[in-house]
Amino acid sequence: MIDLTLALLLLCLPGSQGASAESNPVTPVFSPRPISLKVAPDRVKELEAIHDAAAEGGNRREVAEQFRPRFEALASELARSESGLSAELWLLRNHWWKRSEGTMEQISIDHAKRLIEEYKTSTQLAHLAEFSYLYGRKGLLPLMEALEAASPHDQVDAAALHALASSLRRSKDSAEQSIAREQLLRLKERYGGLAFRDTTYGAIASAMLSPHSKDSLSVGQQAPQISGADVHGESFQLTDHLGKIVLLDFWGDW
Amino acid sequence: MYPHERSLVEKYSDHFVIIGVNSDRGKDKLLKAMKRENISWTSFYDGGGTGGPIALQWGVRGWPTTYLIDTKGMIRFKDVRGDSLDDALGQLLIEIGVKPAEIPRTAEL
Structure with missing residues (x-):
């Protein structure tokens, strides 16, 4: 009984049978293409990577200007999804191109x-x-x-x-x-x-x-402890290096 | 910048270390940059942004910022790089009785 109801329901589904099949060729049920288990690539992340590579060592403002229409297109195409928001946030961070339109x-x-x-x-x-x-x-x-x-x-x-x-x-x-x-x-x-x-x-x-956080530390002060895991997960204490001269380098690859 | 620092670490490995604190967004970005720049010293991934815990504790607001800390753990120089790093490091080495060797200046690299 249930099977029959299901079959009837399926028959009634638009596009599954009937006249529409003639004008729109029906996609074969068993697709000849292999099924990919890969997650769909995030197009916004991809575009960000392309942008970052292009901006490296170049005029950041000009490069961002060139990429802006592509981020805008993705933002509207993927609106309301996480990816769409990523595109919007890229635009939000790169607003200086609009400076002439207001603060x-x-x-x-x-x-x-x-x-x-x-x-x-x-x-x-x-x-x-x-x-x-x-x-x-x-x-x-x-x-x-x-x-x-x-x-x-x-x-x-x-x-x-x-x-x-x-x-x-x-x-x-x-x-x-x-x-x-x-x-x-x-x-x-x-x-x-x-x-x-x-x-x-x-x-x-x-x-x-x-107590150290309000202003940056200055010469003559004792270095605050840094303790925790480094990027490779190795545990670290700055005080383990007492007896050596340490260059502490705060950096970013941007 | 990094080839010069690397040569200093190699030259004075008994007395001098570099610790990197990175404020990039995304650990993969840091690992990629470390590979590209051939950075082998201890590096921290500071929470994925400029408001990370280590940068906050040290009050760092501009990047890059460097601190040179002496053998007793006191901050002795700030924002030294290139030739000024050579001079500062030379001074601290002399203090602990190590004669700084002739090392190529940044400009010659």
């Missing part, structure tokens, strides 16, 4: 506001807070409030707290500095275990709250 902060804020409307999942929204440096100090608070209003999720609240504290702790105003401190303590207490990029909010908040 960079305002352009970034407007762009982020549009993305808050379009991208609803908590992980997607949390991404927007990562680029707090783009929005300017004044624009940040209303934007983070909009972000938190869009999702009550922990990931979003943690990202917004982190963004606000990162901005406020650099303030010269001591009241703002103490707000930043409170935010960091809250971040550590409530969301310490949550992942942030390849580390946790707990580790980030602890580092920001440490």
Whole structure:
């Protein structure tokens, strides 16, 4: 009985039988192509890699300008997917080409506001807070409030707290500095275990709250301990190198 | 920059080490750059961005930033590279009784 119902249902499905088959040739059920188990490549990541290679040693602004239409095309084609957001975030980070149309902060804020409307999942929204440096100090608070209003999720609240504290702790105003401190303590207490990029909010908040964090260290000070696993997973303590001269090199390949 | 630093590490392997703290987004990016630049010294992947825990603790806000730390763990020089690194390292070597050898200056490499 069930089989029969299924068969009837299948017969009724559009395109499975009947006149449409004549105008649109039916795809063979058993595809002659081998089935690939590979995950579809992320086109945005691929484009980013091509862009990064092209930008290396060249005029970054010009190269980004050349790539902008391709990222825009991907952003609209893949709208509302994770990949679509990656394309949007690339555009968000590369807004200086629009400078003639307004201040960079305002352009970034407007762009982020549009993305808050379009991208609803908590992980997607949390991404927007990562680029707090783009929005300017004044624009940040209303934007983070909009972000938190869009999702009550922990990931979003943690990202917004982190963004606000990162901005406020650099303030010269001591009241703002103490707000930043409170935010960091809250971040550590409530969301310490949550992942942030390849580390946790707990580790980030602890580092920001440490006494060395406000200004960069200067000559004559004792080097703070660095302890943990290196890139190959080997455990490391800076103090193991006492007795040797150490060049500590903070770098990035960008 | 790195060929010169590598030659210093090779020359003074008993007294001098380099520790890299990388703030790239993505570990694969770091590993690729290390391979390309032939970086063999201890390197940290600092949380995948410029707001990583080590950079935050050290208060680093500009990249690259370098610190030269003496044998007692005190920061003695900041942002030395090329010839100024040679001079600073030479001074610290003399302090521990090591005579700096004649090493090629950055400009000659």
